[in-house]
Amino acid sequence: xxxxxxxxxxxxxxxxxxxxxxxxxxxxxxxxxxxxxxxxxxxxxxxxxxxxxxxxxxxxxxxxxxxxxxxxxxxxxxxxxxxxxxxxxxxxxxxxxxxxxxxxxxxxxxxxxxxxxxxxxxxxxxxxxxxxxxxxxxxxxxxxxxxxxxxxxxxxxxxxxxxxxxxxxxxxxxxxxxxxxxxxxxxxxxxxxxxxxxxxx
Amino acid sequence: xxxxxxxxxxxxxxxxxxxxxxxxxxxxxxxxxxxxxxxxxxxxxxxxxxxxxxxxxxxxxxxxxxxxxxxxxxxxxxxxxxxxxxxxxxxxxxxxxxxxxxxxxxxxxxxxxxxxxxxxxxxxxxxxxxxxxxxxxxxxxxxxxxxxxxxxxxxxxxxxxxxxxxxxxxxxxxxxxxxxxxxxxxxxxxxxxxxxxxxxx
Numbered sequence: 001x002x003x004x005x006x007x008x009x010x011x012x013x014x015x016x017x018x019x020x021x022x023x024x025x026x027x028x029x030x031x032x033x034x035x036x037x038x039x040x041x042x043x044x045x046x047x048x049x050x051x052x053x054x055x056x057x058x059x060x061x062x063x064x065x066x067x068x069x070x071x072x073x074x075x076x077x078x079x080x081x082x083x084x085x086x087x088x089x090x091x092x093x094x095x096x097x098x099x100x101x102x103x104x105x106x107x108x109x110x111x112x113x114x115x116x117x118x119x120x121x122x123x124x125x126x127x128x129x130x131x132x133x134x135x136x137x138x139x140x141x142x143x144x145x146x147x148x149x150x151x152x153x154x155x156x157x158x159x160x161x162x163x164x165x166x167x168x169x170x171x172x173x174x175x176x177x178x179x180x181x182x183x184x185x186x187x188x189x190x191x192x193x194x195x196x197x198x199x200x201x
Numbered sequence: 202x203x204x205x206x207x208x209x210x211x212x213x214x215x216x217x218x219x220x221x222x223x224x225x226x227x228x229x230x231x232x233x234x235x236x237x238x239x240x241x242x243x244x245x246x247x248x249x250x251x252x253x254x255x256x257x258x259x260x261x262x263x264x265x266x267x268x269x270x271x272x273x274x275x276x277x278x279x280x281x282x283x284x285x286x287x288x289x290x291x292x293x294x295x296x297x298x299x300x301x302x303x304x305x306x307x308x309x310x311x312x313x314x315x316x317x318x319x320x321x322x323x324x325x326x327x328x329x330x331x332x333x334x335x336x337x338x339x340x341x342x343x344x345x346x347x348x349x350x351x352x353x354x355x356x357x358x359x360x361x362x363x364x365x366x367x368x369x370x371x372x373x374x375x376x377x378x379x380x381x382x383x384x385x386x387x388x389x390x391x392x393x394x395x396x397x398x399x400x401x402x
Contacts, residue, residue: 008269010257014250035223043251049215050248056211068209
């Protein structure tokens with residue numbers, strides 16, 4: 001962050017905080033800051049939303065997705081098929097899957113992926129919660145929808161190895177997904193194909 | 202904003218507010234929202250900064266720049282040349298000029314530009330404040346640094362016509378600036394040249 005002696009300290013602080021956000025450079029941070037100053041209502045709404053999310057959001061006790069009611073809207077929806085659980089790396093992946101309108105089961109959010117390079121082992125992920133959930137419920141199929149990357153595949157293999165003994169069917173998304181890509185950015189057709197062509201591990 | 206039934210309402214609200222920011226699309230808004238949720242300290246700092254700026258920032262009584270002390274750090278700096286006033290459209294333009302390190306005078310922020318298309322007339326800008334400032338002070342030169350656009354040029358002409366009777370020298374930045382461009386994005390060399398080659402209106 002460049003030093004800005006001509007900027008009021010509270011403005012410089014806001015620019016600094018905005019500059020820390022992913023994908024927001026110093027120029028964008030300045031633009032955003034002055035936008036917020038020009039639009040005090042937008043600024044207040046944003047601050048309230050940030051504080052609100054901080055206060056109200058927690059993990060759903062069933063699927064571990066972010067929620068402000070427990071169980072979350074998906075887990076408590078009677079129209080969702082509780083016998084299917086789609087395992088994803090993060091909450092954004094759920095949004096991508098929901099956009100396809102081809103899946104009516106429930107989810108399980110790992111909140112990460114096994115990555116020895118980054119010091120993330122299986123115990124950092126919500127895997128204990130997944131195992132506990134499978135034991136005492138009528139889940140018939142676990143659809144693993146981790147990203148088609150090295151770490152995602154390794155995580156999928158790890159989950160498959162740990163779940164198979166429980167007798168639950170384990171599938172993973174078909175290789176309609178472009179390998180090396182990011183599930184969050186897959187187009188809807190590709191993701192729908194991947195759902196339809198899922199294969200047993 | 203797409204409808205996100207699988208998203209907690211407070212998360213959807215945060216995504217919605219972020220999506221309203223200039224240059225932030227739905228995907229970026231989602232990424233930013235989940236970043237803020239994953240980093241509660243960053244979220245708190247951002248919310249505090251947004252609220253802080255809303256509470257503490259006002260217009261400097263002399264130059265009309267955003268400040269949290271009055272007069273602002275530039276106006277109250279004894280090393281700045283109070284006989285020169287550089288007139289800019291917005292606070293970001295001051296940052297661009299400061300980056301060149303070639304100007305040691307003071308500023309005057311118009312907070313806009315005359316634009317009949319957008320219903321902005323001279324009375325919407327901080328022009329009365331500029332006239333008042335020139336009357337009772339030792340300002341010897343007004344350097345007009347509005348953007349080299351149609352509206353910027355029209356605003357410059359308007360200011361020149363109103364200030365000339367006061368006997369103050371009025372200059373504007375040399376046409377080293379790429380016409381049609383945006384002062385905020387001019388590179389430092391071009392902007393320095395423009396400062397050095399300023400010509401009397």
